[in-house]
Amino acid sequence: MEEPAEMVGRAFVDHYYHLFDNDRASLSSLYRDTSMLTFEGQKIAGATEICSKLTQLPLGECRHVISTIDSQPSSPTGGGVVVFVSGSLQLAGEEHHLRFSQMFHLIPTAEGRFYVQNDIFRLSYG
Numbered sequence: 001m002e003e004p005a006e007m008v009g010r011a012f013v014d015h016y017y018h019l020f021d022n023d024r025a026s027l028s029s030l031y032r033d034t035s036m037l038t039f040e041g042q043k044i045a046g047a048t049e050i051c052s053k054l055t056q057l058p059l060g061e062c063r064h065v066i067s068t069i070d071s072q073p074s075s076p077t078g079g080g081v082v083v084f085v086s087g088s089l090q091l092a093g094e095e096h097h098l099r100f101s102q103m104f105h106l107i108p109t110a111e112g113r114f115y116v117q118n119d120i121f122r123l124s125y126g
Contacts, residue, residue: 009071009083012106012114017064024055030116037119050119061092074105081106081114086124099124 019026031037031047037054038044044053066087074080083104088097105118 003071005071005073005081006069008081008106008114009069012081012083012104013066013069013085016104017066020054021063025051027051027054031119032115032117035116035119037121039121040123059089059091063090064088065090065097079108080117 016027016030019030028047028051031050033046033048035047035050036043036045037050039053042053044050064087066085068084068086070084072082074082083106085102085104086100088099090097100121100123102122103118103120104116106114107117108114
């Protein structure tokens, strides 16, 4: 049986990449004004700025293929979850996939959902 952090991580990853691949503008609902994104070394803060960055990426139509998902509780009392994802990104019309790694720090809300406090993304070259 999956641990709670693993269930949260898997459900979040399925939801996040579905939105990214099909309705990128909707990702704004997963971030808050305190959220931070580091994308290939560029630091971006706030939900509006993060969503702007993600929607302006020159990826066009793309599809994420997830290889691994590792999740851990982020505090001894539970609550938050750290999620590490590895996979590949398939761009429309491109033969080769781009390998990537991404880390999310998820924080629970009073409504029983989670938002992304921290998001770090890197392409894996080589």
